[in-house]
Amino acid sequence: MLHKDLLELARPEDFTGDLGLIVQECGLEVAVKLVDKLGGTQLNIPRSGLKATVERYVRAQYNGTNAKTLALKCGITERHVYHIVEGGAVKGDQHTFI
Template sequence: MDIGIAEDLTLDMIPKCYRDIAEVAGVKIFISLCEKFGGTSLYFPKSGSVTRPARDMHIRSEFDGGNYRQLACRYGLCETQVRKIVAEKD
């Protein structure tokens, strides 16, 4: 795409159905996404499924041998789930 044209594009010029993405990413990045993925269907996973490995790493590093309840409260999980995450370490 012609850089001059892309630089003149403003948020209000983007169709409403795509404006949320452009607001979050910025117009320039939105254009890059259109160039890379234009014409395809794109699925965005929930953020929790993307950040889960880092969350689990934190839980394992904070585990002291018995603080299941505290970790469950801190991370919004049930104790059973915390136990499963800690057990995966072994």
């Protein structure tokens, strides 16, 4: 863990490559925390990282007539919305596009 005084000196221009993208999209504080806590670790951030959240949201918001709206909000297909609300679960070896 790096010393707090050192971390407070970090500036956006100090971060290049993937970390620069993290600063741009998530903010300097997030990038500094990632370097401090997970520095040296290679990360792969799966698109399906929010799958359970999306499914919970769809189940909570579905009213029988808003499948298209939910699909657009969640970045999934209308068919997948129906699959979720009908209780179907995505199998472990299937990929979702969220």
